[in-house]
Amino acid sequence: MDAAKTSSIRGILLVLPSMLWLLVFAIIPIVVLLCMSTWTSTMFGIERTWDLKNYVTIVSDSVYATILLRTARIAVIATLLSLLFSYPLAMFLVSMKGRTRSLFLLLMFLPFWSSYVVRSFTWLPVLGRAGLINQTLMSLGIINEPIEWLVFNEGAVYVGLVYVYTLFMVLPIFLSLDRIDPQVLEAARDLGGKPYQVFMKVIWPLSLPGVWSGCVMVFLISVGAYVTPQLLGGTQGTMIGNVIATQFLNTNNWPLGSALSIVLIVMVAVLFAIVGRRLGLKQLFLGERA
Amino acid sequence: MTEGAWQTAALRIYAALFYLFLYVPILVLIVLSFNDSPAMGFPFMGFTTKWYSNVLAGGELVAAMTNSVLIGVVSAFIATALALLTSLGLRHRFLMKGVVFPIILIPIVMPGIVSGVLLLVYIGISGVPYGLWTAVLPAHITWVLPFAFLTLHPQISRFDYALEEAAMDLGAKPFEVFTRVLFPIIRPALIATLLFSFTISFDEFIRTLFVISVDRTVPIYLWVLIMDRVVPFLPAIGVVLMTISMLIAGAGFVLSQRSPSR
Amino acid sequence: MTDRLKLPSMHRRDMLKLGAGAALAAGFGGAAGAQEVTLEVMLPNAIISGKGREIVEKAAGVKLSDAPFQSTPDAVSRLMAPGGTSRFNINFGIVDFARQPVLGPSAGSEKVAALDLAKIPNFSKISAPYKGAIIERGGKTYGVPILLGYNTVVYNTEKVDVKDPLLQSWGALFEDKYAGKIGWFENAHQMIFAAALYLGKDQPSSMSDAEVREVGDFMIKKKKNVRVIWTSFSQAANLFATGEMNVAFATLPVYTQLTAQGMKVGRSWVKEGVQSLIGDVFIPKDSSHQDKSHAVINALLSDEYAKILPGISGYLSPNGIAGEGLSEQEKLDAGYGINSGVTKHRPMPIPANLNTWIEVWGRIKSA
Numbered sequence: 001m002d003a004a005k006t007s008s009i010r011g012i013l014l015v016l017p018s019m020l021w022l023l024v025f026a027i028i029p030i031v032v033l034l035c036m037s038t039w040t041s042t043m044f045g046i047e048r049t050w051d052l053k054n055y056v057t058i059v060s061d062s063v064y065a066t067i068l069l070r071t072a073r074i075a076v077i078a079t080l081l082s083l084l085f086s087y088p089l090a091m092f093l094v095s096m097k098g099r100t101r102s103l104f105l106l107l108m109f110l111p112f113w114s115s116y117v118v119r120s121f122t123w124l125p126v127l128g129r130a131g132l133i134n135q136t137l138m139s140l141g142i143i144n145e146p147i148e149w150l151v152f153n154e155g156a157v158y159v160g161l162v163y164v165y166t167l168f169m170v171l172p173i174f175l176s177l178d179r180i181d182p183q184v185l186e187a188a189r190d191l192g193g194k195p196y197q198v199f200m201k202v203i204w205p206l207s208l209p210g211v212w213s214g215c216v217m218v219f220l221i222s223v224g225a226y227v228t229p230q231l232l233g234g235t236q237g238t239m240i241g242n243v244i245a246t247q248f249l250n251t252n253n254w255p256l257g258s259a260l261s262i263v264l265i266v267m268v269a270v271l272f273a274i275v276g277r278r279l280g281l282k283q284l285f286l287g288e289r290a
Numbered sequence: 291m292t293e294g295a296w297q298t299a300a301l302r303i304y305a306a307l308f309y310l311f312l313y314v315p316i317l318v319l320i321v322l323s324f325n326d327s328p329a330m331g332f333p334f335m336g337f338t339t340k341w342y343s344n345v346l347a348g349g350e351l352v353a354a355m356t357n358s359v360l361i362g363v364v365s366a367f368i369a370t371a372l373a374l375l376t377s378l379g380l381r382h383r384f385l386m387k388g389v390v391f392p393i394i395l396i397p398i399v400m401p402g403i404v405s406g407v408l409l410l411v412y413i414g415i416s417g418v419p420y421g422l423w424t425a426v427l428p429a430h431i432t433w434v435l436p437f438a439f440l441t442l443h444p445q446i447s448r449f450d451y452a453l454e455e456a457a458m459d460l461g462a463k464p465f466e467v468f469t470r471v472l473f474p475i476i477r478p479a480l481i482a483t484l485l486f487s488f489t490i491s492f493d494e495f496i497r498t499l500f501v502i503s504v505d506r507t508v509p510i511y512l513w514v515l516i517m518d519r520v521v522p523f524l525p526a527i528g529v530v531l532m533t534i535s536m537l538i539a540g541a542g543f544v545l546s547q548r549s550p551s552r
Numbered sequence: 553m554t555d556r557l558k559l560p561s562m563h564r565r566d567m568l569k570l571g572a573g574a575a576l577a578a579g580f581g582g583a584a585g586a587q588e589v590t591l592e593v594m595l596p597n598a599i600i601s602g603k604g605r606e607i608v609e610k611a612a613g614v615k616l617s618d619a620p621f622q623s624t625p626d627a628v629s630r631l632m633a634p635g636g637t638s639r640f641n642i643n644f645g646i647v648d649f650a651r652q653p654v655l656g657p658s659a660g661s662e663k664v665a666a667l668d669l670a671k672i673p674n675f676s677k678i679s680a681p682y683k684g685a686i687i688e689r690g691g692k693t694y695g696v697p698i699l700l701g702y703n704t705v706v707y708n709t710e711k712v713d714v715k716d717p718l719l720q721s722w723g724a725l726f727e728d729k730y731a732g733k734i735g736w737f738e739n740a741h742q743m744i745f746a747a748a749l750y751l752g753k754d755q756p757s758s759m760s761d762a763e764v765r766e767v768g769d770f771m772i773k774k775k776k777n778v779r780v781i782w783t784s785f786s787q788a789a790n791l792f793a794t795g796e797m798n799v800a801f802a803t804l805p806v807y808t809q810l811t812a813q814g815m816k817v818g819r820s821w822v823k824e825g826v827q828s829l830i831g832d833v834f835i836p837k838d839s840s841h842q843d844k845s846h847a848v849i850n851a852l853l854s855d856e857y858a859k860i861l862p863g864i865s866g867y868l869s870p871n872g873i874a875g876e877g878l879s880e881q882e883k884l885d886a887g888y889g890i891n892s893g894v895t896k897h898r899p900m901p902i903p904a905n906l907n908t909w910i911e912v913w914g915r916i917k918s919a
Contacts, residue, residue, distance in 0.1 A: 004383070011382025015390055018372040018435065025432040026396040029408040033400075043652040043902075044661075045632045063915045070918070085308065092305040095298065106539055107309065109489060111316050113535035116493045117512040118528035121790065122315035125322060125331040130794045132318060135332060148732065152780055152796075166312065171486055172441050175479050179445065195297060209444030217398070217440055224401040227496075230738075231787070234780045238917040241401055248403045250739060251910045252625045252653075261404045268399050269392070328813035329793025330786065407633075414635025503639075504592055504617040514597065514620045516786035520809045524786065 030265075037259035046254060054259035064243070064260070068267060071240040074154065074229075075222035078161040082218045083211065085162060086169035090210075093170070094177045105174075112167055120231050123160060127151040152234025160228040165221060169214035176210025177203070223268060240264055316532070323525035330524055341526035351527060354511040355534065357422060358492050361507060365430040366438075366487035370480065372431075373438035377446040378468075398436045405433070406500030413501060425501035430491045438487045445479035446472075589844050590615040591641040594627045595833070598805050598865035599699065599852075607857050612847035624831075628653055631836060637663050638838035641845045647685040647697065647832045648901050654834055659690055664834035666692040671846035674853035679872035681891045685830040695832040698852045699867035702890060702897060703742055703827040706802035708792050709816045720820045722750035724799050726770070731777035735791055735800030738783045740913030742827060745900060746801060747771050749824040757903045764905065768912035772919045781917070785809055792817060804887075808866030821889070825898040828890055831867075862886055 040049045058064045089108075096104055111119065126132045127150040134146040150156065180203065188198045226241030233239075240260065247257030326336035345351055380390060397405065409429050418424050449472065457471045458464075473480075495509030502510055508531065515521045591614050593600070600608060600616055609616055619640060621627060628645045630636050632653055643664070645654065656662050669675050678686070678697065687695030705724050707714075711733075718724045725734055726747060736743055748756035748767045759767070779797050782788045788806050791797045793815060802819070810817045833852065835845045851857055858869035868874065868887055875888045889895030903909060 007382045008384040011379045011384040014379025015376045018376040019390065019393065021372060022393050022396065025428060026393065030396065032408055032411065033404065044657045045653055061911060063918055067918050088301060088304045089308050092301045095301060109485065110532060110536060111312055112489050112493065114316065114319065114528040114532045115508055115512055116495065117509055117516060118319065118524055119315065121330055121524060122319050124790060124794060125318050126315055128331065128794050128796055130332045171482060172444060175441065175445055175482060179448065209448060213440040213444055217437060220398040230783060235775055235778050243914060244401050245403050248407055249623055249626050252629050254407065257404065261401055264401065265399050327793065328789065328815055330790045331794040411634050414633050420639065499620055503619055510620060517622065517784045519597065519785055520789040520813050521786045522813065
């Protein structure tokens with residue numbers, strides 16, 4: 001057997017375990033989801049009607065389109081904000097060495113070990129009417145009445161999402177930055193590159209795989225988020241995750257929930273296809289060995 | 291100051307602000323855990339340690355923590371292993387290679403509730419009992435896998451194959467190449483991935499909610515509490531969780547510093 | 553070479569955790585393992601907490617293990633899902649929402665077992681107002697009521713004028729008076745029902761699609777007065793105590809919990825009628841230990857349990873004995889006025905066009 005074929009077989013064998021696992025736990029569930037989306041919810045449970053009624057509902061009612069667009073918008077902005085805030089921190093971590101670096105890394109992980117449920121309740125005591133910020137500002141005499149708009153609006157949702165997902169963005173960027181050979185950086189500087197140029201031409205491009213990992217993770221989770229927007233968004237925080245959750249938990253309409261989920265998955269897939277092609281995502285990510 | 295020094299100073303100030311942002315809610319949590327008030331918030335109505343005695347007395351939190359830790363460790367290892375294999379495999383060329391990436395992302399794209407419900411349906415049909423290890427573990431592994439992959443893959447795909455080629459030229463077999471060339475270099479990334487995977491599993495609750503029966507993981511235990519009960523001792527629980535994690539991590543840290551570095 | 557990431561060796565730390573974990577698990581495992589039967593139940597947690605749990609476990613001779621109860625529709629859907637007829641030993645549902653799914657469209661399609669009333673002697677103690685909530689078909693009984701709850705307007709007595717007549721009406725949740733301090737509840741049916749009552753609809757569950765949308769438009773107009781839409785108890789308590797909401801739609805257990813924790817809240821007997829709900833229990837038809845499940849149901853209807861149920865959850869028991877021995881005023885305060893008809897209340901049958909309600913609620917939330 002020639003080398004190419006051996007390599008091909010080896011490749012398939014290596015990806016087989018995870019693909020088999022996902023066949024059972026991801027692909028078949030999607031097929032089930034598709035089937036459920038064509039059924040109808042009735043008083044007595046789910047009837048297998050095999051029609052597209054749910055999709056018609058989704059397409060014809062402008063509510064869903066509004067929420068889907070809003071969700072996409074919030075997710076994109078949350079991802080960009082997260083990137084903006086996380087990148088400098090990843091740079092900082094890389095500039096640290098040895099035990100200090102480990103310490104700061106651990107300090108970053110630590111808040112995430114307090115459990116999501118707990119964390120989601122800590123924003124109100126900070127941003128709320130009787131919260132820390134308001135109380136501090138009032139005791140300093142800067143304001144007389146508590147500021148109402150720190151929470152229960154879209155802005156608060158961004159704060160919540162970015163906070164909860166910092167780890168997801170910092171880590172992959174940090175790992176990518178860490179791999180950059182300092183000799184390359186030195187060479188760039190020796191060749192007369194100013195810091196800004198070194199960054200744009202050397203550091204940033206080399207960190208892109210990590211950046212994309214982080215963005216993909218944060219975007220995907222934000223798109224499906226429903227606890228954070230529900231807790232912090234007040235009456236403005238409805239995202240598609242909430243609507244889907246309601247179908248499964250409150251209104252017992254699994255078929256509609258399934259149809260909404262399929263629509264969401266399709267929307268995300270389309271976004272990825274468009275953005276990915278424009279930015280050469282696939283090459284970047286699946287870069288085969290040269 | 292030199293340009294480099296400005297840069298370092300700016301980064302440090304930024305980091306300070308960032309950690310402040312990260313820890314303000316945590317500090318608030320600590321303060322509130324001593325708040326003698328039935329609400330989980332300000333105004334501060336007096337200092338008390340009763341929430342801690344409340345939390346530490348019941349064995350439920352400890353049981354939940356044990357479950358969460360065990361599931362977290364096992365799913366982290368399995369998911370990381372699967373992710374590693376996949377990543378290595380993607381360095382080769384083969385038919386239909388393009389579908390691997392989208393498939394790996396499916397668990398993240400599917401909203402948590404949907405995954406939970408589908409797993410519930412699965413298990414119901416198959417007759418497998420709803421247990422911690424039969425239902426919750428697969429759910430966690432599936433959820434963690436894409437994150438492990440996304441974290442690990444960029445580190446492996448950019449790996450300089452020349453090193454491996456050199457090793458093979460020197461007569462090393464593929465397995466040896468892996469253990470002696472590739473593995474030591476990606477080891478930091480592997481460790482980070484394991485830690486990250488553990489953290490994700492530890493926090494996951496929505497998928498677990500549908501397939502768990504009477505066991506509790508930490509998030510489920512807390513979620514059930516807050517859903518239909520007033521829980522003034524929630525901040526105390528959060529602090530206890532973080533303290534225990536910190537102690538374990540700290541112990542591991544100290545122990546690893548004692549070992550001779552490679 | 554750049555300094556490599558010196559995180560603590562994963563192996564060592566995990567050994568530590570595994571070791572500790574195993575030791576703890578062994579410790580716990582040893583303690584359990586009685587010969588007692590353990591029943592897995594899907595019931596609102598409040599009703600089998602504390603003393604309630606003790607009473608039921610003792611009377612029925614079992615150990616109770618509770619699954620995470622999220623909401624009634626969720627509990628019912630677990631029953632309907634594949635495998636649902638054997639997963640839990642006892643399931644729960646608000647009678648109006650559970651009756652049809654549980655019975656199925658025709659005889660023979662029931663998801664739950666026909667109850668052997670000989671094993672539930674306390675069945676005879678169910679008082680008259682609750683008889684309508686017994687789920688039966690063809691002479692057999694399938695579901696038995698075990699509690700009555702109600703939803704109403706709850707307010708922070710320290711922040712509002714308790715004599716304000718608006719508080720005695722559902723309008724408190726909509727009108728501008730408490731703008732910025734109002735809390736709604738995340739439930740399409742109940743919220744729209746409340747608004748419909750305020751707008752004067754006498755039978756909200758029979759509203760036509762157009763009427764439902766009309767109510768929805770009203771709610772969208774008033775949405776600007778709402779501070780938050782809450783889902784969990786703790787959240788509601790938190791929001792009251794921190795002054796984010798002073799007036800809110802609340803379910804009975806929330807009110808009971810808040811007062812039990814010492815918070816100064818009051819609840820109204822709103823003049824348009826509080827929303828009353830009766831909860832039933834069922835035995836999934838393929839579950840194990842059904843005789844024990846019967847014993848538990850019997851315990852839930854017992855005199856002893858009926859007397860403490862209001863204390864642990866606020867709910868009233870169909871067993872009329874709990875109301876005895878209380879003064880007229882005490883009875884009214886506890887909610888027994890609903891039973892006797894003195895307090896105005898509205899049962900909530902499922903509307904035939906529930907999907908419209910849900911769609912309208914979705915629109916309200918995304919407006």
